[in-house]
Amino acid sequence: MDIALLAHEKFPDEAKTALGILRYSDDTVVAVLDRDSPDTRVHDTVPDVQDAPIVASIDEVESYDALVIGIAPIGGGFDDTWRDDVRTALKAGKDVISGLHYFLEDDEEFAQLADEHGADIWDVRKPHDDLTVAQGIADSVDAEVILTVGTDCSVGKMTVSLELARAAQERGIDAEFIPTGQTGIMIEGWGNPVDRVVSDFTAGAVEEMILEKGNDHDYLFVEGQGTIIHPAYSAVTCGILHGSMADKLVLCHAAGREAIHGYESFALPDFSTYRQLYEDLARPVHETEVVAGALNTRSIAEDEDAQAAVDDFADAIDAPATDPVRFDPDTILDEVL
C-alpha cells in the first residue's frame, strides 16, 4: 500500500508515529506532509529509515492509497488546520487512518465524505466492542512472553520490541510483535489500543492478544507503554505488566532523560528502583525478571560516548544492555531467548 503521512509542523522530532511507520512499516511512504519543511526529503534529517519527499499538502501527492495521521498531539485532539488534507483525501476516495483520541469516523463531515466517495476511515485507537476483564491466564500459552518496560514515556519501548521481534525472525525463530499503541497497530495492521480501553479492561485487552497469538508462536514481544511511576499513565503500564504475565522484561531508557517528559517536576528515580518496582509488582501475579536493558542514545553524537552510556546503564540495572537501533539487538536477544 502507498501511503501519505501527515506530520505538519512536527517532523521529525515530534512525529513519533510517522517515524515508526517510516522505519518499520511494510507500506511504501510516497510523501510526508509538513508545511514547515516543503521541498525537502526525509533523508535530509533522518537517514536510517525509508526516504520520501516532504510536501506542504496532500494536493501535491499524485498517487497514494491512504492518508495516515502521523502525529499524536498531547490529549489526542484533531487540529483543524489538517482538515483540508483529510477532506481532499476522502473526496478522492482514499482511506484515512488515524490514531487520535478524536475519532474521525465520528466527525460528521468526514463520515459523510467517506460515505459519498467510498473511502474508509480507520480509527485505530477505537477499541473493539468485545473487550472484557482479564482472566489471569496469559501464562497458559506456549510462547515465552517478553515485555518492554520503561523509565518514562517516549523512550523507545515499541522500537525495542519491534527490533527484537525482527532480529529473532532473522535468526529463524518464530517470533511475533504484540502491538498495544496506535503506531504499533498502524505498522502491524491489528492490535488493541490499550491506552484507550475501559480502565477495568486494561489487563484484559493485553491478555486477549496473548491468548490469540500465544499458541501459534514461540516468542511474543509485547510493546510496553508509559512507566510504572508516571503521574498520569501508570495505570496503563500496570495493566500491561499484569495482563501480559510476562516471563522476561527489557528495561528501556532514553539517555539523558532525568525527569518525566512533560511532567518535569517529577525526577526519575534510580534505575535500580525501577527494576525492583517492576519485578516486585509483577511477582504476585507472575514471577518475572529484568533480563536486559535498552538505551536510546539518539541524543548522543559519538558512538564512543553512546557505548560508554550503555555500559553505565548496564551497570546500574545489573543486566546486559545496548542500543538496539544504533548498535544491534543481539546483546538483548541473547538474554531473552
Next chain:
Amino acid sequence: MDIALLAHEKFPDEAKTALGILRYSDDTVVAVLDRDSPDTRVHDTVPDVQDAPIVASIDEVESYDALVIGIAPIGGGFDDTWRDDVRTALKAGKDVISGLHYFLEDDEEFAQLADEHGADIWDVRKPHDDLTVAQGIADSVDAEVILTVGTDCSVGKMTVSLELARAAQERGIDAEFIPTGQTGIMIEGWGNPVDRVVSDFTAGAVEEMILEKGNDHDYLFVEGQGTIIHPAYSAVTCGILHGSMADKLVLCHAAGREAIHGYESFALPDFSTYRQLYEDLARPVHETEVVAGALNTRSIAEDEDAQAAVDDFADAIDAPATDPVRFDPDTILDEVL
C-alpha cells in the same frame, strides 16, 4: 428521596451496592426487590442498616421516587429477568438509577419509555465527556488526602472511607468522601466511575475530583478500588494511587481471605509485601505511608475472635488496626488526622 432497591436472588450476601445504600445513603429505602426472599425484611438477615420490606417485584411497591439497581454482576451486564421491574418503574414515571457497565439509557426500549413517561435514567457508571489525563497536581490542594488501599477487591475500602469521613465529621472536622465506584457515587449523588473511564484517564479522573473538592475541606477520604496485585483490575488501583497523590494510606483486608476473589489460583502475598508495594510504587509520584489497617471481620462470629484477628493484622502490617464497622473507627482516625 424514597427508593426501591433491585437485588433479585442476591440479597444480602452478593448485593454489595444494595447493602452500601442501606447502610450509608440519606435516601429512604422503601423496599428491596428479591424474588428469592419475598415477605421477609432486611433486618431478618442484616440488623445494622436501615430496615425495609423485601418483596418479589416492583408491582408490590406502592410509593417510591426511584428504582435503583442494587446488584452488580461480574461483567456488569443487564439480566433480562429484571426488565419487567425497570419497565414498570419507567412507565410510572419513576427514575431508574443503575451502576451497570450496560447503560440503560442506551437500551432502546428503556430510552423510549423514559422519554414517553418523563422518567430519568441515570447510568452512574457513564463517565462525563470532559475527562482527560492527570496533570500530577493533586498535592496542590489544601486538604490532607487519605486513600484506602486493599489486599483484594470486596474487602471494604468504600465502607472504611465512608466510616472515617463520617467519624471525622462527627468530631467537627471538615471531611469529605471522594467516590470512585458505582455504589459510592449512588450514595453521594456525584463522583467519577474510575473503573469505567478511558485507561489513559484513570489517574486524571481521580485528580479531577481532588482538585474540585480539595480546597473546600480539610480532609478528603478517597475510596480505593481493587488491589495493586489484581490480575485484572490493578490498573485502576495504580491510577488511583498516583492520581490521588495520597498523603496517607489505610490498608484494608477481609479476615480469612487467602486468595484473590474469583481468581483463586492467585494467593495473597504477605501483608508486609502489600505495605511495601503501595509505598514504594507511590513514592516517585508522592511520598506516602500506610498509617493504619482496617480488617473486615464480618466472617468471624465472636467479638473476642475478631479482636484477636485485628491484633494479628496490626502486628503484620506494623500499624494500628481495627474493624471500623464492628468496633469503632477511632483507632484509625487517630492515625490519619
